[in-house]
Structures are given as C-alpha cells and as structure tokens.
Amino acid sequence: MRNSSLLILSALGGLFLLQAQNKQLLYDFQEIPQSLMLNPGMQTPYDWHAGIPFLSGFSFQAGTSGISVNDIFANDGLDINDKVRQRAINGLSIRDEISGVYQIEVLYGGFRGRNNPENYFSFGIYNEGVGINYWPSDLAVLAFDGNAGQLNRRFDLSHLKTRGELLNVFHFGWNRNWSRDLTVGARAKIYSGILNFHSSTNDGYFVTTPGVNNILASTLVSNMQLRTSGLQSIKDVLDDDSIDNTSGISSIFTKRGFFGGDLGMGLDLGFTYQISSSTYVMGSLLDLGLMYHSGDIRNFTLEGGATIEGVELILPDALEDPNADFWQDLVDQIEAFIPFEENTNNYVTFRPTKFYGAIRHNFGEDGPSGEWCDCNYLTNSKDSNLTYKNSVGGQIYAINRPRGPQVAVTAFYQRRFGNALALRGSYTVDKFTYTNIGLAASFQAGPVNFYLMADNLLGYQNLAASHYASFQFGINIISWHVN
Amino acid sequence: MKIFSKIFLSVLLALNLMACSDEQDFNQIDDLNIIPTAEASLLFVEIPEEFINESGVPDFYTQTFNFGAFEEQFFAENVLDGVISYEVENTTSKPLDVTIEFLDAGGNVLDTERFTIDEAPTAVLLREITYGTPTGRDINIITSTSAIRLTGVNLGDNTSVSGIPEPVVLLRSSAMFRIRLK
Numbered sequence: 001m002r003n004s005s006l007l008i009l010s011a012l013g014g015l016f017l018l019q020a021q022n023k024q025l026l027y028d029f030q031e032i033p034q035s036l037m038l039n040p041g042m043q044t045p046y047d048w049h050a051g052i053p054f055l056s057g058f059s060f061q062a063g064t065s066g067i068s069v070n071d072i073f074a075n076d077g078l079d080i081n082d083k084v085r086q087r088a089i090n091g092l093s094i095r096d097e098i099s100g101v102y103q104i105e106v107l108y109g110g111f112r113g114r115n116n117p118e119n120y121f122s123f124g125i126y127n128e129g130v131g132i133n134y135w136p137s138d139l140a141v142l143a144f145d146g147n148a149g150q151l152n153r154r155f156d157l158s159h160l161k162t163r164g165e166l167l168n169v170f171h172f173g174w175n176r177n178w179s180r181d182l183t184v185g186a187r188a189k190i191y192s193g194i195l196n197f198h199s200s201t202n203d204g205y206f207v208t209t210p211g212v213n214n215i216l217a218s219t220l221v222s223n224m225q226l227r228t229s230g231l232q233s234i235k236d237v238l239d240d241d242s243i244d245n246t247s248g249i250s251s252i253f254t255k256r257g258f259f260g261g262d263l264g265m266g267l268d269l270g271f272t273y274q275i276s277s278s279t280y281v282m283g284s285l286l287d288l289g290l291m292y293h294s295g296d297i298r299n300f301t302l303e304g305g306a307t308i309e310g311v312e313l314i315l316p317d318a319l320e321d322p323n324a325d326f327w328q329d330l331v332d333q334i335e336a337f338i339p340f341e342e343n344t345n346n347y348v349t350f351r352p353t354k355f356y357g358a359i360r361h362n363f364g365e366d367g368p369s370g371e372w373c374d375c376n377y378l379t380n381s382k383d384s385n386l387t388y389k390n391s392v393g394g395q396i397y398a399i400n401r402p403r404g405p406q407v408a409v410t411a412f413y414q415r416r417f418g419n420a421l422a423l424r425g426s427y428t429v430d431k432f433t434y435t436n437i438g439l440a441a442s443f444q445a446g447p448v449n450f451y452l453m454a455d456n457l458l459g460y461q462n463l464a465a466s467h468y469a470s471f472q473f474g475i476n477i478i479s480w481h482v483n
Numbered sequence: 484m485k486i487f488s489k490i491f492l493s494v495l496l497a498l499n500l501m502a503c504s505d506e507q508d509f510n511q512i513d514d515l516n517i518i519p520t521a522e523a524s525l526l527f528v529e530i531p532e533e534f535i536n537e538s539g540v541p542d543f544y545t546q547t548f549n550f551g552a553f554e555e556q557f558f559a560e561n562v563l564d565g566v567i568s569y570e571v572e573n574t575t576s577k578p579l580d581v582t583i584e585f586l587d588a589g590g591n592v593l594d595t596e597r598f599t600i601d602e603a604p605t606a607v608l609l610r611e612i613t614y615g616t617p618t619g620r621d622i623n624i625i626t627s628t629s630a631i632r633l634t635g636v637n638l639g640d641n642t643s644v645s646g647i648p649e650p651v652v653l654l655r656s657s658a659m660f661r662i663r664l665k
Binding site for chain 1: 502503504505506507508509511512514515516517519520521522523524525526527528529530531534544546548549550551552568570633655656657659661662664
C-alpha cells in the first residue's frame, strides 16, 4: 500500500515537473510539419509528409515560477529551513506554479488532395501529459506554522488548485488554401483519457477566533473536491501483488488510451493571411473541447461548515446520560456538519484552450521570384513561400489556466539556407522568465527532415537555477510540393 | 552558410554539453523540519451555583469521560511539546476546588491539576501547564491520555446565592502543541 501510494505520487509528481505548453519556436516553422499542429491554417508547402512513428515529434517542457531547484537545494551552507521559509513560504504567491506538459507523437502524416490540391489533410495520434499545481500559499503557511498566534486569520482553502491528466489524442486536420492570400484550417480531435485528477474549484476557509464560551473557536467552512478518473484501477494494480505492476499498468494505459476510458472531443482552428507580398498574419485556437470522465471515477468532497470550541460540559445537562461520550459526540458532530465523502459521479473537464497570434515578415529573396502575384494556391508552395532568406516576426500566446490566462510574447528571427537548413532564434517573455532565448534548427537531407529546438538557453548556465527549459525534436519524411 | 550552420550547431551542442549547474545537495531535504503549532480549545465546563446548592454535599460533581483527542494516532506519534492553558472563573458565592485529572486507558491517573478559587468577587484564575519541554511535564502524559476526570468540591455552604446574575463556575481550556509533520 505504502509503495503503491508512493508510486502514484511519483507519477503525479512527474507530471508536475513538466511545464507550460508554449511552442513558440515551432509555430509557423513551415519547414517542419509539426507546426501544422499549432496552426491548422498554416501555409503547407508539402505534397505529403510522414512522421517516423514515435520519433516524429517529442516535446518536453519543464519549469517553475517564483522558485527554482537552486533556491532550495544549492549547496550554499544555508539552512534549508531558512531557505524554504524565505523563498517558498514567504516568497511565493498563489499565482506561482509548477506545471508542464510532454507530448509524444505516436503517428503523424499528411497528404495533399489529388483532385483538390488546395486541400491538405493531416492525421495522427499523440500522447500528452499535462499537469499544473499552483502554490497553495495559505495551506503551506498552515502546514509550516500552524494556526497558533494567527487569531482571526482566514486560511483560504481556494488556494489549493491542481489538475493533471494523461491522454491520447486522435486527430484529423483539414487545411485549405482558400485564396492567394488566405489559408484556413481546422482539426478535429478525439480525446481518449487515461487518467485525470482535478481539484481547482475549491472554496472556504479555516479560522481561529476568540471563543464565545471557551478560549478559542475553530471554524472550518469548506467546499472542496478532488475528482479523479483512472487512478483507482492503477492503485488496484499496485496493491495487487499477484499482478506485475509494469504489465498491469501498461494494460490499463493501452485500454484507456484507445477509447476504453474517458472520451472527449475538441477542435483546432487557424488561419494565415497574407497582408502584403512578404508579410503574413496568422492565428490559431487549439483544443476548444471538453472531456467527459465516466470510467473508473473516484471523487472526494469535503463540504460544509462547523465551529467548535472543544468538548463542552454544561451542567446539569451533561449528567443526563451517564454513558455519554462527549469526545465522540464532538467528532460525530463535526463529521455531520462537514462530511468527507466519496462518490463515483461522472464529470466534465474543459481542455486548456490555447491561442496563438503571430505576424511574420519575409525579406531577402533567395531563388525564384517571390513577388506578390495575383496567382492561385499553386504558387503558395515551397517555391514561393520558402524562398526568402530571412523572416522576422512576433507572436503572442495565451493558455487558459485555473487562475486565468497565461500569456507569453515572442519575437523571432529565422534564416533559411537553401533547402537544407533553416534556423530560428527567439526571445520570449512570460511569467517564468524574462530572458528566454531559444534556438531551433530544421535540417533537410533529401526527403528526410530532422528538427531540434531548445528553449531558455541562458538557463543552461546554471540549470538548477533555471525556471524554465524545453526541448523538442523529431524526424519526418517530406515530399515538397513543387509546381 | 557552412560556417553559419557550423557555428549554430556548435553553439547548440556546446550549450547542451557544457550546461552547468551550481552544486546541489538534495540530502538537505533530510534536514527540513515541518513543525506547525496547532492551537484549539480543549474543554469547557459550566456549573451553575443552583446545581451546587441542590447537590447538598461538598463533592457536588465528579465525572469521567472519554477524551480521544490526544490518543489519535497521528497526534500521539508526532506531538513534540505544548502548553495547556486554563481559565477558571467563579461568580458563585462559595469557594471551590476544581480538579482535572488525565487518565490512561486503564483508568490510572497520569496528571492532576487542581484549582482552588475564592468566592465571588474574585479574579479569573489563569494557569499554563507545559508538557514536553525540559522544564515541563512529560509529553507521554498527553499521548497516553484517553479520559478526563473532573471533580468539583464546594468549600463553602449550600444555601448562599451570589449577587451576580446567573452565578456559575466556568472552566475554560485550550491546548497549543507543536506537531512534527516532517
């Protein structure tokens, strides 16, 4: 039991070590087919593409805001208790978070329509793990200091906000070059949830006040809930010594990840609009969708309110029942007013919707003329769009989070070297860091495309002190659309 | 182009290979102490003067009752030290003895606190008893307590009535303990 609990906690903790979902280096990087996943309305210069299964797209992002590993664990001779108190308990706010995401593409491909080559279709499956945990400030103070000497201070239970999930996403996208200056796209998604936990709508408080009868009154008003899906079956496997943990959990993941667990639907939308011969604006909304959690549900609630002033004996009433158990009566009374309950009610969660907006300006022609012409979609191919040596632009990114949207702003410069190499550098500002410099490279060797991206490179000077790091790579086979 | 790409790759490779970090000591986590101090009311007793007079005997009240707060497993295993505060207020017309005894599961007396208070008007009697500190009483008294016995003894008469409205003897108490979570 103890081991299984630790394993589950470790798994969930692993999610928390992953971070943010901004892929600013990849966005509108047309040489890389995975950029189509960020904007289904991107200009597509491919005839077809095929990702190498499990290797076509891997991304891993990790970070924290407000505190770093180095802040706590640096071998600096300081007392860890002082560091935790100064930098975490007193240093973090409820807006600080540990959160993240990883994504592994299982399958990814795309092809241009034969009869309608202005259409480009893409499809695939990817596995994603997402987790976010906000710093529960008041609860941390309560845990470290307790309520002594905190008369009339309300410890806010809404500070507990956390959610996480593992899921497989099956998707099919349609991209259409609508006119010479407009490309639109949409992607339908089916979510197959493997596990989910969700506790982000908590409310209430705990407060100690001067008592009416006794010295102190302790009041708890709680409207808290933790909803989980898919965790109980994993716990059962871990608790069952007759089942091999690895194969048992793999079996659960496989079953639940392929439509045997929670199901949901979502939609991505995007466009690219050419506002001049070499300037484009683009935008996309990703994961407009929801999940219906209906299998292996286990929810916990703590709802109600009570004020207690200890065991109360008021004579002569207290002598009426010689067998009275005042302590148990008090416990029963509290449990009646604030019941801790479990249920298996199905529930719905909304996917963390993401928004990207960007502008790109190309300059420095390299190859055939890229002049803005009154021509059709056929000219919006690799020949015309990818002939510029340089691109500069800016992006804005926002994601819906339990404490409101998180925003990041990016500026980038991209340099192409013929058909073989494209490089991009970016500078991003977000809540995690103001010094996020990233580099990306896309290599093309014949039909083989390999890309590599790394973020917040300045953080590599002292990784432990970094608040954010990310890494992406993948291999694809691409047939370029040539006219 | 070759030079540029070589530079880029070299930079990327160097950043990954030469990424460095200040020395970390994750064993520090063993030294982390999480020891909150929890505070709450413990016991409230209210005895009207009328009840004392009607009893007709000096030992007007004794009652033993279960008190499981201290023997809750988590508390008993992790409490370090603490203080129990008492307030005894007497607005009756007679001097009183109020005794509180902590009993273990076998009914043995682990600790006794006796309050002798004059008849009204008199000041509220305040007392703090420390457990678990070098100068305090043994913390095991607390962790072994499973019942409390209260005794009230009238040191005066059974007929007088206080001039104060609704005369009572009140025992208020609260506990403040440090508990090691880690």
